[in-house]
Amino acid sequence: MTAQILRPNLSRRTLLKGGAGLVFVLGVGGLSAVEVNAQDATLDVNQWLTISPNGAITIVFPSTEMGQSSYSTLPQMLAEELDADWNDVVIAQLNEDDRAFGNPIFGGVLYTAGSTAVQGYYDPMRRAGAQVRDVLLQIAAQQLGVAKDSLRTETSTVIAEDGTRLSYGALAATGLDGVQIPDAEAVTLKDPQSFRIIGQDIPRRDVPAKSTGKAEYAIDVELDNMAHAVVLRTPVEGETPTAVDDAEARTVEGVIDIVTLPDGVSVVAETLWAALGARDLLQVEWSTTSPARNFNSETTLASYAEAVRDPEADVAVWAEKGDATSAIKNADSTVSHLYLSDYAYHAQIEPMAAVASVDPDGLGVEVWAGTQTQSWTTHTIMETLGTTQDRIRLHMMTMGGSFGRRTAFVQDYVRDAVLSSRAVGRPVKVTWTREDDVKNGTFRPAAAQQLEAGLTTDGQLTGWHHKVATPTVIGFFNPGRWEIVKPNDVISMRGAESKFYDIADFRADHIITERQARLAPYRGIGAAYTSFAAEAFMDELAEAAGRDPLEFRLDLVRDNQRGQYLLEKVADMSGWQDRGDRALGLSFAGYSSSMAAGVAEIEVDDSSGEILVTHIWAAVDAGRIVSPDNAHNQIEGGIVFGLSSALSERIDIEKGEVVQSNFYDYEIVRADRVPPIDIHIASVDAPPTGVGEVGTPMVSSAIANAFYAARGQRLRHMPFTRDRVRSVLQS
């Protein structure tokens, strides 16, 4: 292994500014250490961590922060194996597309999504910490003239048998002569029993700033001489401005310029207020040739429903085991139902915003943006300016929520900021209003699902066939990726594999329908609707079999003891067995390998059609939990998100335009409709599998099943809006 990996070209990274000490570099060749002295204080390297003589331990945070707390959790994993004092740790946001820090789950792409950050970095970041700890022990052993094995570490200190204590900072300052850097794969990791950081309730680093108004989001960035822009975007996807009359808009005091973009017109002004006022005065003619003008959500969903019932429709098999078709054919009875779900919008409270400051030569740029991916933001900027990566200075800002919204391969709000700045030769902040954010939203796709299953006369399930008619999401938000993975779209289909159940003859098919809206990953991705259908159907099957929904499910998890535990636990928590007249609904779903069993208790107001959820209980297994209190917060947030989308969230599209505009016609759940939520997190000795989305998928079916308990009617179209509930009750 080489002693040094220097990356002199990455000259803008100055983590080491003003400090001397050891720099540990995890590059393509593995980990190596670089000695830094005061003259080299701004040495530019690609590092996971640095230890300064003053004891500060700077750890790179390779993901981006949108509320999920990876910003605290990922460095904790490294600090654990390093045996660092958490108070010594300084967290450094990774601000470039440096694939050496990529998430192994995404093949090294810098991409924060799918509840994968802890899962993906759990091994490499702990190994990086353990390697450095080993190096520090070697240095200490040399200094003290004792065997390395006789030394131990705790809280940033090496301790010898005779009680001598050497701080990590002091050791880091002394140099590397004679030190062997151990191989990442060979280092010994801690026995989880001795964890001091992982599994503890350590307060999040970002909470004080987020409780005092000091946290800075992209929308808050302020630069000298910065102008503000708002963009009048094409009302229908695929159209372009054909004539722009900006004479009146230009008369507004403070307007700097009006810039025509490929799919919009940017109004750049001294203040946001002036830009907004001028935008109202623009007269723009748009082309009228886009096929998207034919998009109507009502007919879209009807056509998906037709496709899912068409036996001749082309299917891509998503998951298969045994022979579902024969099992269903030979069953004593069969049950089949259709489930529908509408488009849904992310509704993150910070609308899209980005700041760009393009260099005079038009090729270099500094950008401040909140996105879920350093890689695709860098890509977007390179394409926009026709420039190279080394000319981009990126600042990944903490995000005011995202839930999948900021994942796209091409990020139009970033592009618009860059183009506007280049046009006016000043730094420009682009801000989307809420209306811009809704009208230009990228949505969870509408879906029609048909489920069919067989039953034996003694009430056993035999054969399960789940068909999902919905477009490919990946094909829209990341077409290059689709070319590699097609026809398997995990974003569209996750959950339909029902992998927590053991069903001998099983099949899930994707009928890839035509895309008729802009699409994006969304909290829970496919499971947000496939688990609604599957778990609502499971209850209908139990009913047809004349069995209790809990017993019926327990039969199917005999090979999944962790799942069985969750079902029994949530039954216990909710008083399922003695529920009497209480309207309870059960569901068992999850996300990726994380599982959640949930029970919802509801009341129904027949005259308004409102479903009031009065309590939710959840039992969750997400493997080892790195940050228990945050895991609880994330799971609860996921449940609230699921509750909100089950009850009211719906996007309609007419003639290619999004009908909704703001929170008055796109309702998300408010405080007075949030029930007590009791969460039990199983303690298991298994790798972590993610907590950000596990709470969401089971909620809608738990509510639908509770509705059946309350009123004896089935809700098969999500969301369960008041008018839909009323019409079900009247039918």
Next chain:
Amino acid sequence: MTQFTLNGRPVEVDRPTDELLLLVIRDALGLKGTKYGCGAAMCGACTVHVDGAPEFSCQLAVGDIEGAEVTTIEGLSEDGTHPLQKAWIDQQVPQCGYCQSGQIMRAAALLSENPEPSRTEIANYMSANLCRCGTYNRIFKAVEQAALEV
């Protein structure tokens, strides 16, 4: 020219009188803790106190608050140690944090009107403010904790 008091200090701004108070606070006066979420009185991210009462700063023109006393999250306490802020940290309320300035300002108004609110009163009062991350139950707990101190 509009004059008012911001966080206890007199300020004078030379902005159009119809400009939103929210934008004046953020862009002219540089206090970014007050957030834009909807501009439509629907989310509460922009909540400030005007003469002690909670207001959506996206619904006020700066000209309308001539002479008024405006308090933002930055003025709630000198050093972030208002009982609500301490409770927010103790209960680890924020996730993305974007709604939380507004939540805290709304909660502060609640406690000054009703120092011992019930859980239902808290939920009803706080319903003006959205939290997409779903931290509502923690908000309730934090308000209850702070109420014991105020």
